[in-house]
Amino acid sequence: MRRFDIVTLDSPNRAPLRIEGFLFGEHHDNAPSVAIVGAMNGDQINQLYVASGLVEYLRRKEEEGKIIGEILVIPAVNPYALNMGEKNWPLDKTDLNMMFPGYDQGETTQRITARLFETLKGYDYGIILEGRRDQGMCLPYVKLIQSGYEDLDAVRDLGMGFVHYRPYEPIETAMLQYNWQLWETNAFAIVFGKNGAIDQSDSDEVHNALIRFLSKRKLLDWPVFEGKKSNILHSQQITLLKASRAGIFIPKVHCGAFVKKGEVIGLIMDALSGEKREKMVAPCEGIVTCQYSHPLIFQNSIAFRIASVEHSSTQERL
Amino acid sequence: MGLIEEVLTIELPVGESFRIQRCRYLPLKGESNKRISVVSGIHGDELEGQYVCFLLGQWLRENPEKIRGTIDIYPAINSLGLDSITRSIPFYGVDLNRTFPGSKNDFLPAQIADGVVEVMRGSDIAVDIHSSNIFLREIPQVRIAKSQEKMLVPLANLLNIDFVWVHDAVTVLESTFAHAMNTIGTKTLVVEMGVGMRLGKAYGHQLLDGLLNLMAHEGILDIDPLDVRFPIQSHVGEVAYLNASSPGLFVPAIEHCQVIEKGSLVGHIVSPLSGEILDDVIAPIGGILFTIRAYPIVYEGSLLGRIFGEKQ
Numbered sequence: 324m325r326r327f328d329i330v331t332l333d334s335p336n337r338a339p340l341r342i343e344g345f346l347f348g349e350h351h352d353n354a355p356s357v358a359i360v361g362a363m364n365g366d367q368i369n370q371l372y373v374a375s376g377l378v379e380y381l382r383r384k385e386e387e388g389k390i391i392g393e394i395l396v397i398p399a400v401n402p403y404a405l406n407m408g409e410k411n412w413p414l415d416k417t418d419l420n421m422m423f424p425g426y427d428q429g430e431t432t433q434r435i436t437a438r439l440f441e442t443l444k445g446y447d448y449g450i451i452l453e454g455r456r457d458q459g460m461c462l463p464y465v466k467l468i469q470s471g472y473e474d475l476d477a478v479r480d481l482g483m484g485f486v487h488y489r490p491y492e493p494i495e496t497a498m499l500q501y502n503w504q505l506w507e508t509n510a511f512a513i514v515f516g517k518n519g520a521i522d523q524s525d526s527d528e529v530h531n532a533l534i535r536f537l538s539k540r541k542l543l544d545w546p547v548f549e550g551k552k553s554n555i556l557h558s559q560q561i562t563l564l565k566a567s568r569a570g571i572f573i574p575k576v577h578c579g580a581f582v583k584k585g586e587v588i589g590l591i592m593d594a595l596s597g598e599k600r601e602k603m604v605a606p607c608e609g610i611v612t613c614q615y616s617h618p619l620i621f622q623n624s625i626a627f628r629i630a631s632v633e634h635s636s637t638q639e640r641l
Numbered sequence: 642m643g644l645i646e647e648v649l650t651i652e653l654p655v656g657e658s659f660r661i662q663r664c665r666y667l668p669l670k671g672e673s674n675k676r677i678s679v680v681s682g683i684h685g686d687e688l689e690g691q692y693v694c695f696l697l698g699q700w701l702r703e704n705p706e707k708i709r710g711t712i713d714i715y716p717a718i719n720s721l722g723l724d725s726i727t728r729s730i731p732f733y734g735v736d737l738n739r740t741f742p743g744s745k746n747d748f749l750p751a752q753i754a755d756g757v758v759e760v761m762r763g764s765d766i767a768v769d770i771h772s773s774n775i776f777l778r779e780i781p782q783v784r785i786a787k788s789q790e791k792m793l794v795p796l797a798n799l800l801n802i803d804f805v806w807v808h809d810a811v812t813v814l815e816s817t818f819a820h821a822m823n824t825i826g827t828k829t830l831v832v833e834m835g836v837g838m839r840l841g842k843a844y845g846h847q848l849l850d851g852l853l854n855l856m857a858h859e860g861i862l863d864i865d866p867l868d869v870r871f872p873i874q875s876h877v878g879e880v881a882y883l884n885a886s887s888p889g890l891f892v893p894a895i896e897h898c899q900v901i902e903k904g905s906l907v908g909h910i911v912s913p914l915s916g917e918i919l920d921d922v923i924a925p926i927g928g929i930l931f932t933i934r935a936y937p938i939v940y941e942g943s944l945l946g947r948i949f950g951e952k953q
Contacts, residue, residue, distance in 0.1 A: 335888040335938050336914075410734070414940065415776065428884065431942035457748075458733075493815070565746070569654040594655040619654040621732075621749045 324382050329397065330438045332431070340403055342439060345378045347385050347394040354392030354541050355447035358508075359533065360499065361397060362452070363420040364411065365404025369516030370452035373529050374398035380534065384543060392542040395446070400439065410518075420453075421494070423502040440502070448477060448540065449503045449510035450533070454518045459625070461613035462578045463515035463528050465553070468495060472504035475555070478511050480539040481532040482550010485612065485630065489558050517616050556630055562607050564627040566591055568600040572620035574627075580611045582629065589626055594619065607631050642702055643714070649756035651749065659749070660720060661756065666701045666712040675861050676711040678767040678827075679852065683738050683818055685722020685729070689835040690770030692845040697852055710861030713764070718757055726838065728774070741821035758821050766796065766859065767822050767829040768852065775837035777944065778935040780898040781844055781851075782806055783872070784831050786814060789823055794874075797830055799858050801851030801869035803898070804931050804949065807876060836935045873929065873949065881926045883946040885910055885939040889919045893933055903927040907946055910939060926950040 330342040350356065361367070361374030375398045384390055399405055401419050404412065411418045417432045425437025443449060455461060465478045468491040478486055495501050503510035513532065515525045535550050537543040566572065573590040582588055582605040589603035609631035615624055643664035650658040667673055679697060681690020694716035701712060717723050721731045729736050735750040743754025761767060773779045782804035783797035790807045797805045814820060822829040832848060835841040854869045856862040885891065893908040895901065901924050910920040924930070928950020939945065 332941060333888045334940065335890065414938065414943075416728075429942060430884070430944060431940040434942040569652040571654070621654060622652050623746055623752060624748055 324378075324385055329442045330435055332435060334403075337403075340435075342397065342400055342402070342435070344442065345381070345396045345398070347381045347396075348390035348392055348542070351392045356393040356395075356445075357448040357450065357537065357540070357542060358395040358443050358446040359397070359450045360443070360452065361399055362405060362454075363400045363499070364418065364454060364518075365401055365407070365409045366518040367452070367454040368405075368519060369521050369526060370454055371398055371405065372521050373452055373526050373533075376526070376530055377533055380530070384545060389544045390542065391544055394537065394542055395442075397439075420499055421497045423497060423499045424506075440499075443499075443503060444506050444508070446508050448536075449500075449508040450536075451499055451503075451510065451512040452529070453512040453514045454516060455514060455613075457625070458615060458617045459613045460517035460522075460578060460616040461514060461628075462610075463513060463525050463532075464556075464612065466500070466512040466514050468500055468504070470501055470504045472507060472509075473511070474509040477509050477536075477540070479553045481513070481536045481553070483513070483528070483532050483553055484551045486553045486555050487558075487561075488555050554630075560631055560633070561612070562609065562629045562631060563625050564588070564603060564606060564629065566601065566603070566615075566620045566622060566624050566626050569620060569622045570594050570600050572615055572618055572626065574614055576611055576614075576627075578611055578614055582609065582611060584608050591620060603627070605629060642705075643698065643712075648715075648760045649753070651752055651756070659753070661715065661718060661753075661760070662720075663760070664698055664714045664716075666705070666708055666714075668708050668710070669705055671709075673711040674709055675766070675859055676713065676764045677856060677859070677861055678713045678715060678761045678764040679770070680715045680718060680761075680767060680818070681770045682715075682717040682719055682723050683769065684736075684771060684774070684837075685719040685725065685727045685731075686775060686837040687728075687770075687772040688723075688838065688840055689772035689844060690832075691716050691723075692840050692842070693770055693848050693852070696845055696849040700849065700853065704862075704864075707863045708861070709863050710856070710859070712856070712861060713761070715757075715761075718753070728837075738818055739816045741816050741818050742824075743821075754818075754821070757818065758825070761822065761827065762825060764822075764827045766855070767819075767827050768800075768832060768855075769818055769829060770832045770834070770848070772835040772837055772839075773833055773932075776934060776936040777932050778836040778897055779833045780804060780929075780931045781832065781834035781847055782931065784808060784833060786820070792828060793823075793830060796828060796855065798872060799851065799855040799866075799869065800830065800832065800872075801847055801854060801867070802832065802834075802872050803870065804929075805872045805874050806880070806949075807874075875949065878928065878950050879926075879952045881924075881928070881948045881950065882944065883907060883922060883925070883948070885920070885922075885941055885943040885945055887919045888940045889913075891922075891934050891937045891939045891943075891945055894922075895930070897933050898929065898931065900929050901927060901948065903950075907933075922946075924948055 362371040464485040591601040609629040613628040743751040854867040932947035
């Protein structure tokens with residue numbers, strides 16, 4: 324294992340920023356290379372935990388001589404934010420994952436991402452451990468955007484239950500996955516957990532998926548159990564259930580639950596009088612893949628996302 | 642006196658509603674011929690526009706007989722943010738000016754954006770007043786996307802500002818208030834002036850004169866056009882960016898809005914710890930320094946200023 328600084332940046336007063344990488348194995352003609360990026364925001368503790376756990380696992384496997392290709396793990400892109408409970412770059416609040424591909428003559432965060440991206444370019448596979456971008460939590464899933472450079476076969480080797488395969492949104496052109504794909508790395512993201520927390524079960528699932536991927540793609544000489552057969556979900560298969568009123572949100576089911584059409588899956592109470600304001604009823608049969616995670620809910624917030632085998636015809640989709 | 646109305650309310654979780662208020666002025670007699678919306682506070686840390694709204698309201702109260710159109714004043718769009726020194730929409734941390742045109746059936750910031758567009762739909766003109774952010778101080782300027790140059794530059798030239806900056810289209814700017822309003826036929830100008838979290842009285846009065854002049858030209862006010870300054874036009878030159886080469890404390894050497902020579906000193910980056918001057922910040926081109934850093938802590942890359950000068 325080689326531990327090294329990918330980016331260093333002096334600060335006016337605090338200790339310098341260091342984005343550290345952990346490199347395992349070496350270039351091999353018969354094995355691909357992969358880079359795995361952990362917490363890009365300061366609230367992605369689950370992503371940090373999985374990435375650092377992977378570093379420890381790979382360190383042991385390297386000692387056993389089991390690593391064939393080259394594997395780079397970057398557990399924390401934004402340690403400054405992690406160390407002070409901020410989500411974004413602490414001075415100007417920019418989101419580092421909105422600054423790709425970066426610009427080495429630009430603003431501070433553009434320079435940071437430009438330097439990071441220089442290191443990330445050229446890997447065969449790129450895996451981004453992502454948190455949610457809303458007030459939600461979800462079953463671990465693969466987010467694969469359609470830029471014309473994506474590789475659906477590769478993500479099946481993770482053996483994860485759901486792959487959300489969808490066109491990219493304009494805002495995603497400033498994110499790592501899109502830019503990495505544009506530079507011809509087979510890049511995808513694994514989205515999981517609740518921001519600011521660690522879920523051990525989800526973390527184990529993602530850890531195992533990463534090891535399965537490394538093994539199946541011949542980077543790791545180590546047998547693994549088969550994973551799940553991935554369900555490729557398109558946006559039309561996901562039904563949104565929104566809160567029609569604001570108040571205290573009481574979910575009655577949790578991510579992973581199989582719900583029937585008509586089943587009561589959540590309540591909203593008036594936060595002062597305690598009166599019931601809304602009974603949330605599942606509009607279709609399916610699996611709850613995401614739910615709102617804050618106890619206070621706003622009008623029209625997405626309370627649940629339900630994935631169905633059949634395409635939804637009546638509900639609003641995302 | 643204007644009519645104060647609550648034009649948008651959205652239920653919040655605990656016994657409160659989010660609200661946007663406006664003050665509407667109509668002609669004392671006769672039909673209104675045109676409608677203008679004056680907007681501020683889309684960012685909760687930008688306050689220069691609030692002062693302009695006050696000045697305009699004060700003028701209109703004193704001169705009601707001059708009014709020929711509908712004049713709507715919206716001083717506080719992000720009312721939650723303004724009352725809590727929060728730039729974005731609180732709770733969500735989302736920049737409202739990256740959420741337009743929004744949707745009724747979406748999260749709170751999108752509902753606010755949608756409500757704002759619907760309330761202002763039908764205005765002939767909108768003026769969206771910003772004051773940069775807490776990091777940068779700007780001379781009064783209007784920024785216009787290249788695609789709207791022909792339609793908007795003549796209006797911007799009436800506003801008594803110092804600079805009209807026509808910039809290339811950027812995808813992310815398609816989610817702004819100005820883009821959304823221009824798309825539905827309201828000619829919308831974005832003014833940037835001053836600095837976040839502060840008031841500059843002189844700039845407020847300068848823009849008030851500009852607004853009165855604009856309304857005189859458009860027939861919304863029955864007054865003679867004012868003798869206003871003609872802004873520098875960005876197409877005649879180029880913008881140079883000054884970025885910090887090292888971290889430290891930025892200490893400006895010259896006043897804002899000053900014509901400077903190529904090679905002249907803009908400021909220093911200094912080390913409070915060692916007492917050293919770490920870098921001399923030198924103007925790469927001659928021209929007018931129209932942006933200068935107001936917040937002194939800088940990292941490598943932090944924007945220190947912008948100079949508009951002749952093409953090299």
